[in-house]
Amino acid sequence: xxxxxxxxxxxxxxxxxxxxxxxxxxxxxxxxxxxxxxxxxxxxxxxxxxxxxxxxxxxxxxxxxxxxxxxxxxxxxxxxxxxxxxxxxxxxxxxxxxxxxxxxxxxxxxxxxxxxxxxxxxxxxxxxxxxxxxxxxxxxxxxxxxxxxxxxxxxxxxxxxxxxxxxxxxxxxxxxxxxxxxxxxxxxxxxxxxxxxxxxxxxxxxxxxxxxxxxxxxxxxxxxxxxxxxxxxxxxxxxxxxxxxxxxxxxxxxxxxxxxxxxxxxxxxxxxxxxxxxxxxxxxxxxxxxxxxxxxxxxxxxxxxxxxxxxxxxxxxxxxxxxxxxxxxxxxxxxxxxxxxxxxxxxxxxxxxxxxxxxxxxxxxxxxxxxxxxxxxxxxxxxxxxxxxxxxxxxxxxxxxxxx
Numbered sequence: 001x002x003x004x005x006x007x008x009x010x011x012x013x014x015x016x017x018x019x020x021x022x023x024x025x026x027x028x029x030x031x032x033x034x035x036x037x038x039x040x041x042x043x044x045x046x047x048x049x050x051x052x053x054x055x056x057x058x059x060x061x062x063x064x065x066x067x068x069x070x071x072x073x074x075x076x077x078x079x080x081x082x083x084x085x086x087x088x089x090x091x092x093x094x095x096x097x098x099x100x101x102x103x104x105x106x107x108x109x110x111x112x113x114x115x116x117x118x119x120x121x122x123x124x125x126x127x128x129x130x131x132x133x134x135x136x137x138x139x140x141x142x143x144x145x146x147x148x149x150x151x152x153x154x155x156x157x158x159x160x161x162x163x164x165x166x167x168x169x170x171x172x173x174x175x176x177x178x179x180x181x182x183x184x185x186x187x188x189x190x191x192x193x194x195x196x197x198x199x200x201x202x203x204x205x206x207x208x209x210x211x212x213x214x215x216x217x218x219x220x221x222x223x224x225x226x227x228x229x230x231x232x233x234x235x236x237x238x239x240x241x242x243x244x245x246x247x248x249x250x251x252x253x254x255x256x257x258x259x260x261x262x263x264x265x266x267x268x269x270x271x272x273x274x275x276x277x278x279x280x281x282x283x284x285x286x287x288x289x290x291x292x293x294x295x296x297x298x299x300x301x302x303x304x305x306x307x308x309x310x311x312x313x314x315x316x317x318x319x320x321x322x323x324x325x326x327x328x329x330x331x332x333x334x335x336x337x338x339x340x341x342x343x344x345x346x347x348x349x350x351x352x353x354x355x356x357x358x359x360x361x362x363x364x365x366x367x368x369x370x371x372x373x374x375x376x377x378x379x380x381x382x383x384x385x386x387x388x389x390x391x392x393x394x395x396x397x398x399x400x401x402x403x404x
Contacts, residue, residue, distance in 0.1 A: 020187030021369065024194030032199035041196050044189025044368075045361050047182045052344040053138045055175045057150045062172040064154025065165050074278070074393055078285045081389035082293040083329065085231060089223045089295030089381075090328040093302035094321050096219045102211045103311040104366050105197050129351065141357040143348030147331065179344070186368055193365045209370055212307060216374045219299045220381050224248065228388060235392035237399065243391060247271070247384040255383035256376045261290035264383040271387050282390050289386030294332035296378030297342035300367065302328040305349040308363045314353050327352055342378060343367040 008016070027037055129137075129144035137145030157164065224244070232240035250271045255264040265286055272282035302324060309316060316324075331345040346367060347360035367374065 016187040017190055017368070017371065020189075020191040021194055024191040025198060027191070028195045028198035035199075038192050038196040038199075040188045041190075041192025041194075041365065044182070044185055044192065045365050047185070048344065048364060049141065049357065049361050051175065051178055051182060052347065053141050053143070053146055055179060055344060056143060056146050056348070057138065058168060058172040058175055059150075061150040061154040061157070062165075062168045064151060065157035065160065065168055074281050074397055075284060075288075077393040077397070078281070078390055079288070079292070081231065081235075081393055082289060083333075085223075085228065085295045085385055085389060086293065086298050086332050087325060087329040088227050088231075089219075090298035090302050090325040090332070092223055092227060093219045093299040093328070094306065094325050096215060096222070097303055097306035097310075098316075098321070100211075100215055100218075101310045102215055102307050104209070104212060104307045104363065141347060143331070143345070143351055147348065186371075189365070190368055193369060209366070212303070212366070213370050213373055215307075216300065216303050216370065217377050219303060220296055220377050223295055223299065224252075224381055224384075228385060232388065232392050235396040244388060246275075247388040247391070248380070250274075251387050252380035252384035256380040261379055261383045261386070264379070265290055268383060268387050272390060275387070275391050277391060277394050281394060282387075285390045285393075286386050289390070290383070292333040293386050293389065294342065294382050295385060296381035297332035297345070298328045299381075300342045300374060300378055301332055301345055301349050304343075304346050304363050304367055305353070307366075308350055308355055308359065309353055312355065312359075314355075316353075320352070324349060324352060342375075343371065 011019075024037075027034065129142055130148045132142050132145035134145070134149040136142070137149065157168065229240040229244050232244055236243070251264065251268050254267045255261065268286045268289075269282065272286065273279070305324065305328070306316070328349055331348045332342060343364045346364050347357055350360035350363065351357075
């Protein structure tokens with residue numbers, strides 16, 4: 001038994017999730033009456049629901065509290081590119097979701113959701129969520145309120161002692177470790193979720209996942225090969241593709257398999273050195289980018305949210321779509337650096353449309369089913385653009401200095 005466990009632990013998470021997905025399909029077709037298997041999916045989603053609010057609070061609060069005052073003016077330019085790239089990625093995902101709408105399989109409880117009547121109700125709900133009691137926000141998984149309090153506390157704690165900041169960081173690290181433990185159970189959770197979907201709705205329901213994967217990967221590819229080259233060209237004023245492709249090849253491929261922006265930091269630091277960038281700058285921008293440069297996460301959050309919106313038949317006007325672009329960019333910046341971390345921010349965006357936490361976590365479960373491909377592509381874009389935007393900012397500064 002011990003040998004079997006050791007061999008299982010040596011298998012990569014992606015392969016284990018694939019095994020869970022296949023097992024779920026086979027069991028659903030062979031023994032659809034064995035509903036106890038569905039319990040695995042329920043436990044997995046329940047664990048995610050339990051840890052997600054605390055994770056959002058301490059990740060964002062810790063990142064802001066430990067933010068250092070930077071002397072390099074270039075850092076401001078890099079941060080601007082990080083935020084711009086993340087926002088534009090969210091816009092691409094929203095536009096693609098309207099051009100190619102997809103729906104996903106949800107349980108019957110989804111029909112109880114009351115859609116907002118218009119932008120006025122959305123804004124009112126958003127503002128009231130912002131001023132929610134912090135304890136109440138945590139207890140009721142009000143992610144907008146959690147994010148607001150995390151930002152305020154993070155800014156207020158910048159002047160706190162090193163001991164306090166270290167404690168917050170350690171709690172954040174501990175919560176991230178718990179998330180890793182939960183995600184380690186993803187193969188069994190995915191098996192239960194797939195079993196439930198197919199046993200209740202049939203094999204045809206998987207077609208919606210195929211369309212969802214195509215939409216996610218297509219949006220990320222557009223960001224990587226169209227949006228990022230435009231940003232790069234504006235900065236360096238020459239053919240952007242050699243730099244874009246080098247970052248994708250040397251950083252993106254590694255990140256695709258590690259599925260962790262944090263784990264790819266050493267690779268990115270080495271690539272920055274090869275590009276001849278200023279060490280004092282990239283030593284700060286690369287770790288920072290692994291936290292706030294989350295274009296792929298913005299694509300995931302926007303796409304999955306609008307998939308739920310289309311499934312529930314909730315109408316979306318242009319102002320609300322713009323708010324979603326901004327909200328997905330902001331929430332993406334708080335995404336955890338662990339595999340599947342962005343999925344835990346989907347409920348935040350779903351709450352914008354009045355979608356309950358129970359339904360939102362079903363969407364997160366769908367995210368883990370497609371995450372075999374989605375999360376790898378997402379991390380590849382996130383990590384490779386850490387280097388790309390750092391290089392663009394520095395090469396742009398050098399070009400301007402040479403013209404002076």
